[in-house]
Amino acid sequence: MEGSGNGYLKTVCDYVHLNPARAKVLKPSQPLTDYAWSSYPQYLAAPAGRPPWLRVDRLFGEWGIPKDSPAGRRVFSERMERRRGEEMRGEFKRVERGWCLGGEEFRQELLAQVETRPGPSHFGEAVQEAEAVRAERLVAAGLKRRKWREADLRARRKGEPGKVELAWELRSKTTMPLAWIAERLNMGTRGHLAWLLQRRGQGRPAASAPQPLLGI
Numbered sequence: 001m002e003g004s005g006n007g008y009l010k011t012v013c014d015y016v017h018l019n020p021a022r023a024k025v026l027k028p029s030q031p032l033t034d035y036a037w038s039s040y041p042q043y044l045a046a047p048a049g050r051p052p053w054l055r056v057d058r059l060f061g062e063w064g065i066p067k068d069s070p071a072g073r074r075v076f077s078e079r080m081e082r083r084r085g086e087e088m089r090g091e092f093k094r095v096e097r098g099w100c101l102g103g104e105e106f107r108q109e110l111l112a113q114v115e116t117r118p119g120p121s122h123f124g125e126a127v128q129e130a131e132a133v134r135a136e137r138l139v140a141a142g143l144k145r146r147k148w149r150e151a152d153l154r155a156r157r158k159g160e161p162g163k164v165e166l167a168w169e170l171r172s173k174t175t176m177p178l179a180w181i182a183e184r185l186n187m188g189t190r191g192h193l194a195w196l197l198q199r200r201g202q203g204r205p206a207a208s209a210p211q212p213l214l215g216i
Contacts, residue, residue, distance in 0.1 A: 010062040014083065017043075021084040032080055040080070044073050135174045139184060142166040158188040164196050171197060 020026045020035035033041045042050040043059070047068065050056075056068050063079065065072045143149065146162050156163060163185050170181050182193040 009058060013059050014080070016040075017080060018084055031077075032084065033077075044077055046070075131175050135170055135176045135180075135184070138170055138173060139166065142169065153184075153186045156186075158186065158192065159196055163187055164200050167193060168197060168200055 017032065017038060017040040020038065021032060026032065026035055032038075033044060035041075039054065042054055043056050060066075060068060060072060060076060063076060065075055142162075142165075143152070146152075148156075148162070153163070164187075167181050167185055167187060170176055170185075171178070177190075178193050178197075179190045182188060182190050187193045187196065
């Protein structure tokens with residue numbers, strides 16, 4: 001989640017703090033502070049009565065509350081109690097279904113930090129995006145090593161040894177499908193790439209795909 005002052009922090013905090021009411025753990029007559037397993041009551045406590053690591057100023061700021069004071073905390077409580085009666089399914093949809101809440105630049109920063117290859121139990125949109133970013137980094141590094149440009153991927157033949165090596169690296173270090181690799185490196189069809197990689201795995205030089213024999 002991006003805490004950039006664009007409302008993302010407020011959306012996520014409100015989602016968490018209103019969970020007990022939305023899940024009907026609390027009766028309509030019960031205040032949100034009755035749910036003890038939440039950080040919400042701590043936001044309403046004086047600074048000396050809350051954990052030192054809990055910062056309330058950022059959330060209060062997004063609510064337009066300028067000061068962490070008895071009056072400011074009272075305003076926060078009143079607004080949250082009013083908010084629990086609002087229709088918020090549309091607002092919280094991104095929190096419930098998405099893996100990242102923030103701008104596109106922030107999203108790309110997170111993806112760029114993913115270094116661990118996903119295991120068999122890892123799945124979902126975030127994992128797929130992270131793998132695509134990992135693959136693009138490998139492509140960029142491979143082009144740099146070979147002193148190629150993007151245009152070289154289109155200009156060079158499909159079975160170019162350098163392309164085959166890069167495809168082998170992508171196949172061994174990412175979970176990107178053959179069809180994606182073939183299209184990204186301009187190596188023809190998925191089947192043609194599979195044939196090239198099979199030859200490479202057997203230690204045979206890459207060559208053009210076998211052509212049908214012509215009658216003499």
